[in-house]
Each structure stands twice: as C-alpha cells, then as structure tokens.
Amino acid sequence: MSTTRALAWNTGVQIFGKAVSTAIGVIIVGLMTRYLGRDGFGMYSTANAFLQVFAIMLDLGLNVMVVQMLGEHAGDKAYEDRAVSATFTLRILSALIVLSVAPIVGLFLPYPNELKLALWAIWGSFFFGALNQIVIGVQQCHLKMHIVAISEVAGRLTLLVGLLGARAAHWGLVPIVLLVSLGSLVNFLLNVLIARRYAAFTWNWDPAFWRSLIKRAWPIGVSILFNLVYFKADILILGYVRPFSEVGIYGAAYRVLEILVTLPFMYAGVLLPLIARAWALEERARFQALLRNSYIAMSILALPMLTGVFVLGEKIMPVVAGQEFTASGDVLKILMLAVTAIFLGTLSSHAIVALNAQRRVLPLYIAIALISAIGYLLLIPTYGLWAAAWLTVLSEGSVALGTTILSLRLSHTTFDWRPLLKTALAASLMGLAIWPLKNATLPIPILTGVTVYSVLILVSGVVSRATLKEILLAFRRGTPTADVT
Numbered sequence: 001m002s003t004t005r006a007l008a009w010n011t012g013v014q015i016f017g018k019a020v021s022t023a024i025g026v027i028i029v030g031l032m033t034r035y036l037g038r039d040g041f042g043m044y045s046t047a048n049a050f051l052q053v054f055a056i057m058l059d060l061g062l063n064v065m066v067v068q069m070l071g072e073h074a075g076d077k078a079y080e081d082r083a084v085s086a087t088f089t090l091r092i093l094s095a096l097i098v099l100s101v102a103p104i105v106g107l108f109l110p111y112p113n114e115l116k117l118a119l120w121a122i123w124g125s126f127f128f129g130a131l132n133q134i135v136i137g138v139q140q141c142h143l144k145m146h147i148v149a150i151s152e153v154a155g156r157l158t159l160l161v162g163l164l165g166a167r168a169a170h171w172g173l174v175p176i177v178l179l180v181s182l183g184s185l186v187n188f189l190l191n192v193l194i195a196r197r198y199a200a201f202t203w204n205w206d207p208a209f210w211r212s213l214i215k216r217a218w219p220i221g222v223s224i225l226f227n228l229v230y231f232k233a234d235i236l237i238l239g240y241v242r243p244f245s246e247v248g249i250y251g252a253a254y255r256v257l258e259i260l261v262t263l264p265f266m267y268a269g270v271l272l273p274l275i276a277r278a279w280a281l282e283e284r285a286r287f288q289a290l291l292r293n294s295y296i297a298m299s300i301l302a303l304p305m306l307t308g309v310f311v312l313g314e315k316i317m318p319v320v321a322g323q324e325f326t327a328s329g330d331v332l333k334i335l336m337l338a339v340t341a342i343f344l345g346t347l348s349s350h351a352i353v354a355l356n357a358q359r360r361v362l363p364l365y366i367a368i369a370l371i372s373a374i375g376y377l378l379l380i381p382t383y384g385l386w387a388a389a390w391l392t393v394l395s396e397g398s399v400a401l402g403t404t405i406l407s408l409r410l411s412h413t414t415f416d417w418r419p420l421l422k423t424a425l426a427a428s429l430m431g432l433a434i435w436p437l438k439n440a441t442l443p444i445p446i447l448t449g450v451t452v453y454s455v456l457i458l459v460s461g462v463v464s465r466a467t468l469k470e471i472l473l474a475f476r477r478g479t480p481t482a483d484v485t
Contacts, residue, residue, distance in 0.1 A: 017149020024156040025259045026320050031163045032176065033252055033321035040173055042244030045251025046111075047118040047177065049235040054102040055126045056232070058094055059133075061220025062087060064272065064353050065213060067137040071273025072280045074141070085204035087213065088134050095130040099123060117174045124181030128188040135191045138199045140269040147194050148266070155187030219358035226369035233376050234388035241381045250385040252321045253331035260305065260339050264298055264346040271347070276354040279411075287354075288413040294347050296419045300462065302343035303427040304453045309336040311431055311438050312445060319442055334389040338396040345400030351407040360410070364402040368395050419462045426456035 033041050066087045073079040103119040111119075136148050162179035192201055214221075235254065239247050271294055278287040309316065310333055317329035352361055372395045379387035408415055430453040437445040 017146070017153060021149070021152045021156055022259050024153065024160055026256075028156065028160055028163060029252065029255050029259075030320050030322065031160075031167065033248070033325055035163075035167055036173060036176070036248075038245035038248035038324060039243075040248070041251060042239070042246070042248035043112065043115045043118060043173060044177065045235055045247055045254070046239040046244070047115055047122050048251075049232045049239075050106060050119060051099070051102050051122055051126045053232050053236070054098055055130060056224055058098040058130055059221065059224050060094075060214070061217035061224060061358075062091065062213060063133045063137055064220055064350065065217035066134065067140055067269060067272050068276040068353055069213070069216070070138070070141045071276040074273065074277055080138075080141075081200035082204070082206065082209060083213075084134070084138055085200045085202045086206035086209040088131070088201050089204050089206070090210050090213075091131055091134050095127050099127050099130070114173055118177045121174050121177035122180060124178075125184040128181070128184040132184070132188040132191055135188070135195050135201070137269065138195055139191070140266075141273045142198055144195075144198075145266065145270060147191065151187050151190035151194075154190050155183040155185075158186045159183030216356075219362055220353065223358065223362060223365045226365040233373060234380065234392060237376050237380050238385060238388055242384050246385055249325060249327050250331055250388060252325045253317065253328040253335055253389075256317075256320065256332055257335045257339055261342045261346070263301065264343045267294070267297070268346045268350040272350045272354060275351060279354050284412070287411060291347070291351055291407070291411065291413050292416060295344065295415070296423070296462065298343040298347055299420050299423045300457060302340045303423050304430055304449065306336045306340045307427040307431040308434070308446070308449055309333055311434055312442070315438065315442055331385060331389050334386075334393060337393045341393070341396040341400040345396065345403055348400065348403035348407045351411065352403060355407065355410050357406070357410050361403060361406060364399070364406075368398050368402075371395075422460040422462045423457070426453055426460060426462070429456055 032044065036044060066083060069083060070080055073083075100123070103116070103123055106116050106119040109116075139145060139148050159179055159182070162182060163176065166176050166179060195201065235247065235251060238250060271290065275287050275290050278284075278290065313329040313333040313336075314326065315329070317332055318326045321328060349361070352358060372391055375391045375394075376388070379391065407413070430449045433452045434445040434449045437448060
C-alpha cells in the first residue's frame with residue numbers, strides 16, 4: 001500500500017476519532033466550566049498548567065526520538081523490542097520521580113488548600129499520560145492510530161460519565177480532578193493492552209540503550225525545557241498576579257487550543273518514522289514530497305478553523321463553556337492565530353528531528369523563551385490575559401516561522417505557495433459566506449461553512465482527483481499495514 005494511502009487512512013481515523021473525542025472534550029469543558037465557575041475552573045487550569053510544567057520537563061525528547069529510531073530500524077523486531085521495553089522502563093522510573101516532585105513543591109506555594117489537594121489528585125492524569133506517550137509512539141510506527149483514537153474516546157467517555165455523576169452528587173474540585181486521572185488511566189490501559197500484541201512493554205533495565213537514547217534526544221529535551229517557558233508560563237504567572245476568575249476565562253479558551261492542537265501532533269507522529277526512514281535511506285525526493293504534502297494538509301485543516309472562529313468566536317465559547325465565559329470568545333480569536341502556527345510548526349519541528357538537526361534549532365528556542373519570559377513578567381501584571389494571549393501568538397508564530405525555514409533549507413525542499421494561497425482564498429470565501437449567518441443558530445453557519453469550503457477546495461484543485469481517489473480507496477480497503485512504500 002502506498003504511503004499516501006497509509007497516511008490518508010491514519011489521518012482519516014485520527015480525524016474521525018479526534019472529531020468524536022473533541023466533541024466529548026467540548027462537552028466535558030462545558031460541564032466543568034458551568035459546574036466549577038470562573039474561580040473553580042481557574043484553579044483547575046492552574047493545577048493543570050503546574051503539573052504540565054513537570055510533565056514537559058519529564059519528556060526530555062524521548063517520545064519523538066524513540067519514534068525516529070524505530071522508523072530508522074523498521075522491520076527489525078529484536079531492535080524494536082529492546083527499544084520499546086527499555087524506553088518504557090525509563091519512562092516509568094522518571095515519571096515516578098519527576099511528577100511526584102510537583103505536588104510537593106505546590107505545598108510551599110501560596111495556593112488555596114483546595115488547589116494544593118487538586119495537584120495531588122491530578123497527578124495520575126499526567127503519570128498515565130506520560131506512559132501512554134510511549135505506547136502511542138509505537139502505534140504510530142505500526143500505523144495503528146485507530147487504536148489510539150478508540151482509547152482516547154474511551155478515556156473521555158469515562159470522564160464524562162464521572163462528571164455527570166459528580167454533578168448529581170454535588171462533588172467539589174478535588175473529586176472532579178480525580179476523575180480526570182481516572183479517564184487517563186482508562187485511556188492508557190486500553191492502549192497498552194492492545195499494543196502488547198506487537199511490541200514488548202516489559203521491564204528492561206538497559207542503561208546502555210538509555211545512554212544511546214538520551215545522547216540523541218538531549219537537544220530535543222533542552223528545546224522542550226525552553227518551550228515550556230512560553231507554553232505554560234502564561235497561565236502560571238496569570239494565576240499569581242490576577243484573580244482566578246480571569247485565569248478561568250483565559251483557561252477556557254486555552255483549553256480549546258489544547259484540544260485542537262492534538263491533531264497536528266498526532267499526524268506528525270505518524271509522519272516522523274516515514275520521513276526519518278526516507279532521509280536515512282537518502283530518498284530525498286520522497287522526503288520532500290511527504291513534507292510538502294503535509295504542509296498542504298495542515299493548512300487545509302487550520303485555515304478554515306481560524307476563519308470560522310474569527311467570525312463565530314463570540315457564539316462558540318458561550319455554547320462551549322456557558323454565558324459566564326462569553327469573554328473567552330475574544331480570547332479564543334487571538335489564540336486561534338497560535339493554533340494555526342502550531343499546525344505548521346509541529347510538522348517543521350518533527351522534520352528537523354528526522355534530519356537529525358536538533359542542535360541547529362536550539363538558539364531559536366532559547367531566544368524565543370527568553371523574550372517570552374520577559375514579556376510575560378512585564379506585561380501580564382498590567383494587561384492580564386490579553387498580554388498572555390498575544391505573547392502566545394508571538395512565540396508560537398516565531399517558532400513556526402523559524403523551524404519551517406530551517407527544515408526547508410536543510411532538506412532542500414522548495415515550498416509551493418499556490419496550494420496555500422488557494423486554501424487561504426477558499427477559507428476567506430467561506431468566511432464571507434457565513435458572516436451574514438453569524439447570528440443564526442450555531443449549526444447553521446458551521447454546516448454552511450463546511451459545505452462551502454469543501455466545494456471550493458475540490459474545485460480549486462488543492463486536493464487532486466488522483467489523491468482523492470487514493471484516499472477513498474484506502475478507506476474502502478481498510479487499515480494499511482506498517483509496510484508502506
């Protein structure tokens with residue numbers, strides 16, 4: 001089966017699974033915001049951001065690097081078993097140590113007691129999520145992303161049912177956060193139980209492999225450490241200097257951002273072993289074609305979302321989070337610029353990993369982290385969530401631009417602007433079509449926009465008939481094998 005069909009199938013099941021998961025996630029956000037209110041959701045957002053800082057430090061680039069290494073050794077079962085088991089063991093040990101520090105540190109911070117307890121309650125969500133990242137990496141290499149989609153939906157359904165029960169029982173913040181950890185546990189268990197059929201998730205104390213893995217991954221790990229400065233420092237600083245109600249307004253919009261950007265990360269995870277192998281085998285034309293087509297795919301997904309939120313932002317957030325969070329609609333409009341940048345920048349950062357050029361991008365991450373940190377400290381105390389939102393756009397846009405230029409230059413890939421311009425035109429015309437309908441019931445402009453945009457994309461030739469036929473054939477035949485050509 002061709003790479004195009006393989007990527008089409010895996011992207012298709014991801015989109016379908018992510019659509020279902022996102023719908024459930026939106027319902028979950030709506031239940032939590034309505035039940036907890038601005039202050040309660042602000043404390044939840046702060047606890048979530050606090051643990052995410054430690055989770056990002058825990059990553060160390062291992063997730064991305066092990067996917068690349070498996071892609072380079074595709075078909076070598078003995079190597080895969082050693083790599084997976086050793087990495088999984090290392091992740092268990094490091095997660096237990098690093099994540100356990102977080103709630104202990106929280107005890108010494110000037111947080112309310114309820115928030116300090118919430119840090120302990122949400123610990124399980126990040127622990128099982130950290131283990132799940134290794135499992136997902138293996139499934140990306142085997143192109144089994146339908147399992148990932150099913151597991152994620154199951155985890156969110158568990159949380160949804162728990163939240164409905166929590167509302168009926170009038171539980172507070174801490175029990176609700178415990179339910180978040182329970183949903184993460186269900187997601188992980190389903191993933192790993194199925195992945196055990198084709199990968200070894202056994203205990204493997206292998207310091208030699210760990211040294212090899214960390215030696216290759218450390219530039220990514222350093223980059224990630226600087227990334228967390230501009231990715232999570234905004235909410236943490238906002239929680240220190242502004243009321244929790246303001247954190248709640250910003251956190252509700254930011255939660256939508258986090259839900260949306262999982263799609264490019266999942267796509268890039270499937271793409272990475274393919275382009276890593278193509279580069280390792282010196283198949284330059286194949287690498288360049290995959291990268292070019294992936295940029296087009298991400299722009300096709302990101303630009304209409306940006307346009308739609310710009311037109312309908314004030315109506316979307318009250319539907320998602322409740323009338324108390326109407327102000328989050330304007331924040332979401334700004335953050336959607338960051339979402340668009342992340343869609344493109346995620347591909348570029350993974351391409352740099354495939355090119356083994358992680359060290360080349362370190363100065364960029366360090367510079368952006370320092371500028372963002374200074375901006376957060378100087379501007380958030382005065383301008384609050386608006387400074388946080390615009391600085392997020394600045395940082396993500398700078399990362400996307402810098403990594404894209406570097407990945408294209410190092411791979412000698414020429415960028416075809418015509419599909420991007422056609423996509424931007426189609427998204428703009430979609431925006432004009434739904435503008436007169438922005439005060440109608442929300443499904444009307446959304447369905448109208450989807451229809452208009454889809455027709456324009458097909459008519460303009462952004463997606464060729466040959467590619468469309470290949471995608472449809474992939475779905476008709478079913479899941480592709482990992483052996484793609």
